[in-house]
Amino acid sequence: MTDKLWGGRFTASAPEWVQAFGASIQVDQAMAKEDLEGSIAHVKMLGKQGIIAPDEAQQIEAGLQALMTDLEAGKLHFDVKNEDVHLNMEKLLTDKIGPVAGKLHTARSRNDQVATDFHLWLMHRLPLIFDRLKGLQTTLLDLAEKYLGVIMPGYTHLQHAQPIAYSHYLMAYFEMFQRDYERFEFSKKHIDILPLGASALAGTTFSIDREMVAKELGFSAVYANSLDAVSDRDFALEFLSNASILMMHLSRMAEELILWGSYEFNYLELSDAYTTGSSIMPQKKNADYAELIRGKTGRVYGELMGMLAVMKSLPLAYNKDMQEDKEGVFATMDTVLAALPIFDHMLVTLEIHPDKMSASLEKDYSNATELADYLAEKGLPFRQAHAVVGHLVLKAIEAQKGLGELSLADFQAANPMIEEDVYQVLDPMTAVNRRQSQGGTGLSQVKAAIAKARQELAAE
Secondary structure (H helix, E strand, C coil), X not given: CCCCXXXXXXXXXCCHHHHXXXXXXHHHHHHHHHHHHHHHHHHHHHXXXXXXXXXXXXXXXXXXXXXXXXXXXXXXXXXXXXXXXXXXXXXXXXXXXXXXXXXHHCCCCHHHHHHHHHXXXXXXXXXXXXXXXXXXXXXXXXXXXXXXCCEEEEEECCEEEEEEEHHXXXXXXXXXXXXXXXXXXXXXXXXXXEXXXXXXXXXXXXXXXXXXXXXXXXXXXXXXXXXXXXXXXXXXXXXXXXXXXXXXXXXXXXXXXXXXXXXXXXXXXXCHHHCECCCCCCCCCECXXXXXXXXXXXXXXXXXXXXXXXXXXXXXXXXXXXXXXXHHHHHHHHHHHHHHHHHHHHHHCCEECHHHHXXXXXXXXXCHHHHHHHHHHCCCCHHHHHHHHHHHHHHHHHCCCCHHHCCHHHHHHHCCCCCCCHHHHCCHHXXXXXXXXXXXXXXXXXXXXXXXXXXXXXXX
C-alpha cells in the first residue's frame, strides 16, 4: 500500500520524478486561499446538516482558520509528494488537528473542489480588471476632452483617408474597451456558479445543502448538473477569450503609439519613463513597454488556443488533462492586470504634437471626399462626382499641389458646379466638422460621445 491519501488499493508508488510530473502543486498553490475558503464553507455545512458532529465541524473549522492565518503569514510549505493544493492542505490540517481532519472530505471530491477553487480565484480577481479598465477608459475620456480641437489624418490601409478629430480616434478605443468591460461582465455570470456538491461526478448520498455553501462563498447559483459541474471549463475559456480580445485592442493601440512616435510620423512622444535606450546607439528611445504589450498579446492568444486544445476531445466527466487548465489562466490574469495600468500611465504621460498631426494633412488629398460630397450635394450623382474629383487629384499630383491650391478655373474646368466656397469646404477642420452624422467625427458629435461615455462609466 502507498502512503497516498487515496492509496488504499495501490501496492506500488511511482518514482519521485514521475510523481513530480503528475503533481500540480507548483501551479495550484496559487489557489491556497480559495481552497481554504471552500473547505471552511463545506465543513460549516457538514456540521449544520449533521453529516459530521457539530464539535468535529468546529474543530476542523478552527484548524482551517489557523491554516489561513499561517498562509497569510507565509508560514505554509507545500510538498510535491502531496500532488496538489487540496491534498497538501488536508495533510497540513491533519498535522495540526489529527485524524478528525479526514472527515472534512466527506461528501466532496477533488473534482468539485478544484473547480470551486478555480471559480473563486477568478471571482476574486475580476473586480481588479473592471477597476483597471475603467481607469484606462477615464484616461481616454480626459485626453479626448483635452485635445478636442486637434485634427489628424484618419487611415485606411495605413494610407491617409479623411481628416478626423484626434479625440474621435481616442473615443474609438474607449468603445473597444467598453465592449471588453461588457464581455467580462457577461462572463462573470458563468464564473459565479458553485460546483461544490457535485462530488466526483454523480452527486452524493449525503444530505448536503449546496445553497448554504453557495451563500457562504458568495456564489449566486449552483451548477444544475453534477457531470457538467466538474467538467465545465467554459468559464475559463471565456476569460481567456475576453482577455485575448482586450489584449488585441491594447496591441492595436500600442502599434499606433510605436508607429506615430517614430521620426517619420512624430505625432507623439512617449515619456522617458515608458521607453528604454540602446546599449550601442546613444540617441535611441525605444517604445519597449508598448512593444512588450504587443508581444505579450501573442502569449495570451496561445493560452486560449492551449486551453481549447486541452478541452476539445475530453469525455465527461473529469480527466487529468484538465490539470492543465489553470497555469494559462493565472499567467493571463497577471499579464492583463499588469498591462492595463502600464498602458494607462503611458497615455497619461504621452506628449501629443498637434502641429505635426495637422501639418500631415497638407497636400495629402484626404479632403478629396469632401469635394465629391460637395458636388453630390449640388445634384451630381456621386459616382460621377467621384470621377471628377479623381481627375482633379491627378491634376494636383502632377502639379505637386494640394487640392486646395488649384485655381477656381481648374475646378470649374472639371465641373462648372464648383464655386468659390469650395476652398472653405476643402479646409481639413471644415471637413471634420461637416461630418455631423451620429457617431461621426464632427466635434459636436465627439463632445456628445464623451458626455455619454462619462454617464456610462458613472453607471458602472
